Amino acid sequence: MKTVDIVERIEGEAKLVCQWNKEKISDVKIQFLNFRGFEFILKDKPALDALVYTPRICGICGQAHLKATVEALENIYKNHNEELILTKKAKLLREIGLNIEIIDSHIKWFYMFIMPDIVKFSQNNLAEYTPLKGKKWLEASMIASETIKSLALIGGQWPHTSYMIPGGVMSDPTLLDLISMQNYMDQAIIFFENSLVGIKLDNYLDFKKSEDLYKVKGDLKDFITISFENEFEKIGKSYNRHLVLGDSLSFEKGKINRKLTKNISYENIEELTLNSFDIDKSKISKEAYTWSKTALYSNNFYETGPLSRAIVQNRDFVNDIHRKYKDSMFTRILARMDELGFLLFKTKELIKQIDINEDSFIKPKVSLSDFKYGFGQSAVEACRGSLYHDIEIENGIISKYDVITPTVWNLGPGIEDKLSTSQKAIIGTDSLAKAKLILRSFDVCSVCTTH
Amino acid sequence: MVDSQEMVKKVFTTNSARINTNKGDAYYNSLFEKAKSRLAALRKQPALKDIDLMEVVESEGVNRRDFMKWASATTATLMLPPMFTPLVAQATELMNRVPVVWIELQDCAGNSEAILRSATPTVDDLLFDVLSLEYHHTLQAASGHQAEHQLEDAIHTFKGKYLLFVEGAIPKAMNGQYGTIGPGGETFEDNLKRLSKDAAAVVAVGTCATFGGIPAAAPNPTGAVGVMDIVKGKPIINIPACPANPANMVGVVLHYVLTGQIPELDSLLRPKFAFGYRIHDNCERRAHFDAGEYVEEWGDDGAKNNWCLYKMGCKGPMTFNNCSIIRYNEGANWPIGVGRGCIGCSEPDFWDKYAYERPMADANIKAPTGGVEKTVDEFGLGLLTATSIGIGVHAVASAVAGKRTVHSEDEE
Numbered sequence: 001m002k003t004v005d006i007v008e009r010i011e012g013e014a015k016l017v018c019q020w021n022k023e024k025i026s027d028v029k030i031q032f033l034n035f036r037g038f039e040f041i042l043k044d045k046p047a048l049d050a051l052v053y054t055p056r057i058c059g060i061c062g063q064a065h066l067k068a069t070v071e072a073l074e075n076i077y078k079n080h081n082e083e084l085i086l087t088k089k090a091k092l093l094r095e096i097g098l099n100i101e102i103i104d105s106h107i108k109w110f111y112m113f114i115m116p117d118i119v120k121f122s123q124n125n126l127a128e129y130t131p132l133k134g135k136k137w138l139e140a141s142m143i144a145s146e147t148i149k150s151l152a153l154i155g156g157q158w159p160h161t162s163y164m165i166p167g168g169v170m171s172d173p174t175l176l177d178l179i180s181m182q183n184y185m186d187q188a189i190i191f192f193e194n195s196l197v198g199i200k201l202d203n204y205l206d207f208k209k210s211e212d213l214y215k216v217k218g219d220l221k222d223f224i225t226i227s228f229e230n231e232f233e234k235i236g237k238s239y240n241r242h243l244v245l246g247d248s249l250s251f252e253k254g255k256i257n258r259k260l261t262k263n264i265s266y267e268n269i270e271e272l273t274l275n276s277f278d279i280d281k282s283k284i285s286k287e288a289y290t291w292s293k294t295a296l297y298s299n300n301f302y303e304t305g306p307l308s309r310a311i312v313q314n315r316d317f318v319n320d321i322h323r324k325y326k327d328s329m330f331t332r333i334l335a336r337m338d339e340l341g342f343l344l345f346k347t348k349e350l351i352k353q354i355d356i357n358e359d360s361f362i363k364p365k366v367s368l369s370d371f372k373y374g375f376g377q378s379a380v381e382a383c384r385g386s387l388y389h390d391i392e393i394e395n396g397i398i399s400k401y402d403v404i405t406p407t408v409w410n411l412g413p414g415i416e417d418k419l420s421t422s423q424k425a426i427i428g429t430d431s432l433a434k435a436k437l438i439l440r441s442f443d444v445c446s447v448c449t450t451h
Numbered sequence: 452m453v454d455s456q457e458m459v460k461k462v463f464t465t466n467s468a469r470i471n472t473n474k475g476d477a478y479y480n481s482l483f484e485k486a487k488s489r490l491a492a493l494r495k496q497p498a499l500k501d502i503d504l505m506e507v508v509e510s511e512g513v514n515r516r517d518f519m520k521w522a523s524a525t526t527a528t529l530m531l532p533p534m535f536t537p538l539v540a541q542a543t544e545l546m547n548r549v550p551v552v553w554i555e556l557q558d559c560a561g562n563s564e565a566i567l568r569s570a571t572p573t574v575d576d577l578l579f580d581v582l583s584l585e586y587h588h589t590l591q592a593a594s595g596h597q598a599e600h601q602l603e604d605a606i607h608t609f610k611g612k613y614l615l616f617v618e619g620a621i622p623k624a625m626n627g628q629y630g631t632i633g634p635g636g637e638t639f640e641d642n643l644k645r646l647s648k649d650a651a652a653v654v655a656v657g658t659c660a661t662f663g664g665i666p667a668a669a670p671n672p673t674g675a676v677g678v679m680d681i682v683k684g685k686p687i688i689n690i691p692a693c694p695a696n697p698a699n700m701v702g703v704v705l706h707y708v709l710t711g712q713i714p715e716l717d718s719l720l721r722p723k724f725a726f727g728y729r730i731h732d733n734c735e736r737r738a739h740f741d742a743g744e745y746v747e748e749w750g751d752d753g754a755k756n757n758w759c760l761y762k763m764g765c766k767g768p769m770t771f772n773n774c775s776i777i778r779y780n781e782g783a784n785w786p787i788g789v790g791r792g793c794i795g796c797s798e799p800d801f802w803d804k805y806a807y808e809r810p811m812a813d814a815n816i817k818a819p820t821g822g823v824e825k826t827v828d829e830f831g832l833g834l835l836t837a838t839s840i841g842i843g844v845h846a847v848a849s850a851v852a853g854k855r856t857v858h859s860e861d862e863e
């Protein structure tokens with residue numbers, strides 16, 4: 001038997017085509033059928049224009065794209081041994097901006113995309129989570145709007161800001177701005193404490209063991225209860241291989257394939273199109289069924305995202321849950337919400353470190369157009385996982401731009417006899433509703449995937 | 452927040468900032484009567500959603516007085532005389548009589564994200580509690596086949612009555628295969644045509660839906676176009692910008708509820724109340740422009756003192772939009788507020804013509820003469836390609852005289 005279903009309430013739409021055998025999913029194809037062609041559009045544009053284009057790849061993680069672009073451009077300087085000085089303040093303002101975007105996204109993802117489906121598995125009436133009108137839905141939407149204002153203070157607006165530029169950032173927040181940002185963070189912390197976990201953030205951050213799960217109150221407890229009632233800790237397991245490409249004050253890079261390695265080389269990244277449509281019709285293979293490409297590291301599929309980040313970074317609580325429940329759907333969702341708490345704390349600390357007397361921008365000595373040829377790469381950790389940009393320029397004009405988004409790592413098509421991370425997680429599931437939830441647990445963004 | 456409403460109202464009612472949409476007392480008196488009877492008729496219609504706005508507003512801790520302040524600021528924003536304030540307040544309460552269907556095509560979801568954070572006393576509630584959002588791809592409860600049915604139901608039940616909001620461009624190349632939707636793989640173009648057929652009006656939200664946006668940037672690999680290139684024989688309202696300002700989306704709906712008509716539009720089908728003037732006309736850095744004080748390089752003293760960004764490529768002088776007044780994220784800020792210059796995101800082709808740091812001198816565009824009070828219709832579309840005379844005597848003079856090209860990185 002074959003079923004075709006549409007997954008909405010992600011950004012964009014995905015099509016889930018399942019083959020069934022003895023009431024279990026025996027094969028699955030995840031299709032993304034919307035394409036815009038950013039890599040073609042970026043070609044032949046002045047290098048700095050990428051700073052306006054790439055944030056518009058995605059209305060949810062535009063900051064991440066902006067940061068990836070600016071760092072790829074800066075990497076071109078580095079590859080020419082041209083010194084480029086970045087003040088600590090500039091670095092902080094970039095990372096804080098990105099963290100706030102992740103915080104905002106995690107809140108919305110849990111309340112808008114996860115809970116409405118999870119509560120369908122509960123015996124209780126949890127109408128408070130109903131989209132567009134449930135009390136909790138509205139409250140989450142409100143707090144997300146408030147939180148993101150702290151990014152607007154340094155970025156000018158959200159979504160789609162372009163305040164970063166090679167050499168630093170354009171904005172120069174005042175002390176008052178910084179205090180307002182702290183206040184917005186505090187509001188989000190209060191929401192985390194009162195609504196999401198029902199305990200103080202400090203106490204939550206002290207959790208070390210999976211048994212601490214039982215101390216969680218609040219809305220996350222609803223999730224935990226429903227999960228254990230329905231054995232969500234047993235489904236959605238994949239290769240349990242994890243990849244973190246981005247390195248920052250908040251996250252560490254590394255990979256886990258059986259054991260943890262902190263050595264990451266972009267050389268090992270490979271992008272394939274065997275099962276992907278191509279804009280050049282002559283290159284479309286018979287097997288093509290999606291606009292997403294396939295991304296591999298050292299010839300293997302890896303998962304990327306908050307779960308991967310937590311275990312590469314050795315954060316105790318998630319580590320212990322992961323030890324017990326592996327890379328299940330339950331662990332994946334919980335890790336994302338754990339990251340919310342971690343980032344709220346971390347981002348407040350980072351805001352404190354800003355010295356307003358430092359410069360925000362130091363002008364590079366040479367222009368990108370002074371390089372006859374240049375190439376650069378960058379990776380940042382976006383809400384959904386590792387985002388990779390790869391750029392080549394000739395006389396300041398982009399000759400190649402390649403983007404690999406987190407969703408491509410997690411949800412791109414498998415290749416030949418190898419299943420992709422999400423395919424492996426879904427196969428063996430006994431219901432479509434669960435399959436969709438597993439898909440959602442990766443935090444799918446269709447617009448990013450196909451860009 | 453309420454004080455920022457006062458500020459908005461002030462800016463919208465001062466003469467210097469306003470385009471002249473005043474149509475005289477006779478016109479407003481008759482519109483007033485018309486609106487009154489329309490609201491009375493709407494009130495008799497069953498609510499699509501059983502929600503009392505004032506209860507919602509009060510439960511969020513906003514009192515009646517603050518709400519009326521909001522209504523009076525919104526009246527000003529819509530460029531209606533103050534006597535309309537009580538009617539605007541009523542219209543807000545009756546927003547649940549107008550069904551809205553929101554679809555996403557070739558987009559980045561940025562406008563949906565933006566509307567999630569629309570301004571004021573609980574406009575989240577205005578929108579989500581009061582507005583009858585019958586279908587929203589990303590936000591609704593239903594998904595999969597259930598969502599499809601819900602959509603079919605909505606367009607059937609509200610035939611001829613619903614407002615169709617469209618986010619994202621429409622790819623025409625390769626028979627539309629760059630974008631398909633639903634289990635049957637309907638192309639975006641067919642989907643849009645089908646859903647707009649029975650809509651009362653189509654509202655294109657964001658620069659992708661209005662003018663093709665970034666997907667239509669050269670070489671436009673997917674053949675992306677905007678809604679007005681596809682939908683014919685229907686009122687279309689364009690709310691460009693990237694992302695569109697939620698205040699303007701709310702404004703359009705309110706205007707429709709209030710009058711049963713779409714607001715007055717310019718030649719690009721943009722509501723004049725929102726796109727009647729340039730960013731530059733109300734920019735907080737305008738005094739520095741007039742005084743010839745410019746940022747010459749990111750991070751310089753001019754930047755630290757919030758001087759004008761014209762030489763850093765600010766496209767405010769040729770961009771029509773009200774974000775210099777309304778700002779973004781509930782008034783928290785706007786691009787020029789952090790010193791980054793306007794990129795002209797509400798103009799057609801901004802992505803290729805106006806992009807980023809390219810200063811005026813290199814951008815192949817020059818603002819025409821004629822002061823700053825002209826509207827896009829007075830200039831016509833020629834504005835966007837005019838190459839005649841530069842603006843700002845100081846800026847031009849120093850650009851010509853100095854070796855200083857505006858491109859900060861090009862300088863030695």
Ligand code: SF4
Nearest residue numbers: 559561657658659693
């Ligand atoms: S106009 Fe901007 S916000 Fe809208 S869909 Fe396009 S890129 Fe996204």
Ligand code: SF4
Nearest residue numbers: 734737759760765767
């Ligand atoms: S050029 Fe830009 S920064 Fe300067 S006054 Fe005009 S809109 Fe404002």
